[in-house]
Amino acid sequence: MLKIYNTLARDKQDFIPITPNTVRMYVCGMTVYDYCHLGHARVMVVFDMVYRWLKASGYDVTYVRNITDIDDKIIKRAAQNKESIHALTQRFIDAMHEDADALGVQRPDHEPRATQYVPQMLDMIAKLEANGLAYRAADGDVNYAVRKFEGYGKLSGKSLEDLRAGERVEVAENKHDPLDFVLWKHAREDEAEEVKWNSKWGRGRPGWHIECSAMGAELLGKHFDIHGGGADLQFPHHENEIAQSEGAHQCGFVNYWMHNGFVNVDKEKMSKSLGNFFTIREVLKKYDAEVVRFFILRAHYRSPLNYSDAHLDDAKGALTRLYTALKATPLRPLAAGTALIDWSTPHAARFKAAMDDDFNTPEAVAALFDLANEVNRSQSAAAAALMKILAGTLGLLQRDPSEFLQGGASDGVLDDAGINTQIQARIAAKQTKNFAEADRIRKELLGVGIVLEDSASGTTWRRA
């Protein structure tokens, strides 16, 4: 039985889908005005892992991850760049897809863009207004009346009183309550026509929170199973989504809320404002994308994940051990697909128990290492095949081992042919017992990051 930590309950709960064997999942995606950083990588990889595990568990999953392509920062950036909103967002959507593909992140079933669902949002705002939960303020904005929604604060555990008492809540005269948030922003003179839509409340554009409520309902229904995102979205974004969706539809919205932890740098949250972020493409210049994916999955998704080169190096070494085991043992030919996994075998059972326990990937990975040990010891083709299939449910170890071990950053000094020439020269030297020469060649290669490994079946190489 799969258990999921539900932020709403602050506890692990048995996962029971609304419709048997079916899972409908929505994850808050990116605001596309810049390149994705490692924090975004974590959300994508974590929920890709969830998506894969749900499918491996036999569920028919519909996964939606939205794209926010209209918002203040986008408008500002486009103006700075003197380019259209559409050109800007399309550029960074393409970049995001490149990054996601590199990290082995499967495309969600739907990637709705906010700008394509404005009518649905307007519809929803109208419902909220009809239900007495929205009002048009003096400045022309349509706001959500937080005080009118009874359950406000149930996700984040905050009470309206506490929030109001907080020093950082701004007082805005146009709002009935400082915590009221914008559903529809009135059009501003200085903004491009491209960001203005007609509505019964006048020209304008949607507030941020309404897009997720509207697109979730459109693509998954008013009531669905899982909603995910970074822990920083818990409040106010997800709290507001609940207020909007339940307020408009007058029914339950999401059963399980999942929030992943941050990527930190020196124990501080990686963020744009602190300037301590690393973009995915920047990191991928130094590290293999699968190493980055492995680095993310080696920690539990709710724990903080500290980023540093030392940790990436460590992840690389660990992943190398797994691929080395696969390299040494031929796989028993098996068609892909989890239907062939015998979950009763000890390693598979341990792996499954770990994954079913709130997606405990560190424990699942530990099972993989134990399996690698067995593979190395027994040279069992079946064990190697099991290892690869289990890892596949995490999106790992699917490449040819040699590609992984020999790939990566080449310093350009030697190509494969050059390396093989050196290896042949060393074999010749060894045959004449000229070990000094053989060692010299090996040392020379090591100097350019090539490690030679002799075995009964010959000499192979990998990059350090």
Next chain:
RNA sequence: GGCGAGAUAGCAAAAUGGUUAUGCAGCGGAUUGCAAAUCCGCCUAUCCCAGUUCGAUUCUGGGUCUCGCCUCCA
């Protein structure tokens, strides 16, 4: 200030009311021409103080420290 999460060996990171986490690093052995890889064995832990208990790293209370949210944030 309000609310929440967490403190595990040199580093990273799980789990557990008593019994091996796991990876990297380190040490010893096997193997190797020597290495590397691999195998076998070993070493280094549970922030502090009380309490519950036959027994607590695990539960309870207090403390210290760290981080996050309360403003855009994945």
